[in-house]
Amino acid sequence: MASLVRRVWSAFSPPNPPPKEPKALKFGILGAANVAPLTLINPAKSHPEVIVQCVAARDRSKAEKFAKANGIPEVYDSYEDILNDPSIDCVLVPLPNALHFEWAAKAIRAGKHVLLEKPSVSNSKEAAVLFRMPELSQPNAPVLLEAFHTRFHPSFIYFQSLVREAPVESVSTESMIPWWGTSKNDIYFNHALAGGSIMSMGTYNFAALRLLFGAEPEECSSCDTHHYTDGIHANCDWDVHARFRFPGGRIGEAKTTLRGPTIWTPSTAKVQLQPVTLPEDQPNQIKTRTRHLTLHGIVHAIFWHRIDIHDTYEIRSKDSGALIRRWEEKRSEKAYTFKEAGIDSPGEDYWMSFRHQLEQFVNRVKGRETLTWVDGEDSIKQMEMIDMAYEKSGLGARPSTGFFETFEKGGEL
Known part of the structure; x- marks a missing residue:
């Protein structure tokens, strides 16, 4: 019990948090979602190369309250303002599932690296379009990761x-x-x-x-x-x-x-x-x-x-x-820890799966080797399996939004 309490306490309040490095990645959060502290804010405390710089929400007062509660320095008026800020390197998209495609696609078009909450999108058709965007195959392309944190522990x-x-x-x-x-x-x-x-x-x-x-x-x-x-x-x-x-x-x-x-x-x-x-x-x-x-x-x-x-x-x-x-x-x-798993890789016993995920995300953005990863084709296959089950159930695959239909036809973002 004592080890459990210590691990959980340290996961949210890391002992001796390191100073941030000069070239640390600056993150913006699109939406004041309850999952954001688990996915990014707490893991960032113990990562020297990550700064959670800003947040925006549909309701600015909600974003201000969220920023104050989580120690986020800046509140922006809109998601677009975050995407248009050249000082922001990465964004977390923790929005409702139906909005994942829209804001991930817009972030990629804006040149931002994207940590995208799972499930990545609403259905496999959206997944195929998103993870095969031409921008992702260009030199110095943005990094897009479906945040399947369990796979990193x-x-x-x-x-x-x-x-x-x-x-x-x-x-x-x-x-x-x-x-x-x-x-x-x-x-x-x-x-x-x-x-x-x-x-x-x-x-x-x-x-x-x-x-x-x-x-x-x-x-x-x-x-x-x-x-x-x-x-x-x-x-x-x-x-x-x-x-x-x-x-x-x-x-x-x-x-x-x-x-x-x-x-x-x-x-x-x-x-x-x-x-x-x-x-x-x-x-x-x-x-x-x-x-x-x-x-x-x-x-x-953990x-x-x-x-x-x-x-x-x-x-x-x-x-x-x-x-x-x-x-x-x-x-x-x-x-x-990875040491207990017989693997030579950094990590503490209080690192949650989200912290391990963030470690690999930063490694990929920085051009370093990653221990494990979820690539785009993997995320497409995941959504195909989900659609397969929904079709068999008779409930049908989850619907796309009007934004996706316009995007697929080549409409402007």
């Missing part, structure tokens, strides 16, 4: 390394927010703003399936939802159970809800690996291992996570196949 990267030790047979994932953590009037449940549980917690489930299989789904075989049917909430799912078929007939399952039980439970990924043959001293015997892996705490690993490794060993006669011996071994591991 040591625990998930280490878990992936364990999964890669043998072919994957099946994967199941679960995530949830308790019923008291959301309201029907939240943007999660606004269809025009690209709401729904798949677009919220479900994105973590779907990404985990893709990454752990190391492949893209060929089909969504089923997608059962509970969803609203009235007004602006119509066709917004609050929970989902989806099944996907991956290459080789392998099955991946995703369960997620925004109206879960009263007591919160960590997100999990369970992976069944195919048996592998191990070296055996006896020439007339075959030794195999079947491994089952579970990662508890995918989303906020608070608590655990990797369970359950191995089943068998020794059989090479001639007859008869079982000679069978036993099980179980152990659990944690990786709050």
Whole structure:
């Protein structure tokens, strides 16, 4: 408990925060969103090359209150003012899902590096247009990153390394927010703003399936939802159970809800690996291992996570196949730092996944090597999987805005 308290305290109040370097990147935040402190403001405190310089919101008074609460020096009148300021290097786009495409595209056109909240956009059609903008393939192009923070934490990267030790047979994932953590009037449940549980917690489930299989789904075989049917909430799912078929007939399952039980439970990924043959001293015997892996705490690993490794060993006669011996071994591991994961990369145990993400984002902007990354084609595939599930559910892919339709036709920004 003491280590948990210390980690969480230090995540929000880093010990001995470093001075900012002369060429630190200046960030502007488009929108006074509640997620911005987690995604950028707190991580920036311990990063010597990041300064959160300004914020703008549709309501200036809201932006001023947000800036005062978070120690942001400047408040701008509009998002456009931030994009037009040559002293601002990067922007965070934490707006409602339906506005992601518009403001990411405008930021790229303005030459800003973009940290874009996940899910990147409303649907795969938007993703293909955004991540393949010509500006992104030019020399000295802006950096665009879908902020899939969980993928940057040591625990998930280490878990992936364990999964890669043998072919994957099946994967199941679960995530949830308790019923008291959301309201029907939240943007999660606004269809025009690209709401729904798949677009919220479900994105973590779907990404985990893709990454752990190391492949893209060929089909969504089923997608059962509970969803609203009235007004602006119509066709917004609050929970989902989806099944996907991956290459080789392998099955991946995703369960997620925004109206879960009263007591919160960590997100999990369970992976069944195919048996592998191990070296055996006896020439007339075959030794195999079947491994089952579970990662508890995918989303906020800093608070608590655990990797369970359950191995089943068998020794059989090479001639007859008869079982000679069978036993099980179980152990659990944690990786709050890359050192614990056996990887040579900087980081402290109090770094949240958002802080690790920011480290790699800055590295990419500065032209340095990145340990891990989410490239544009990856983000497109992620949205294709989301659309696949929504189409199977009967709810349909999330709609695009009029701005996208105009943009796609070559209209002016």
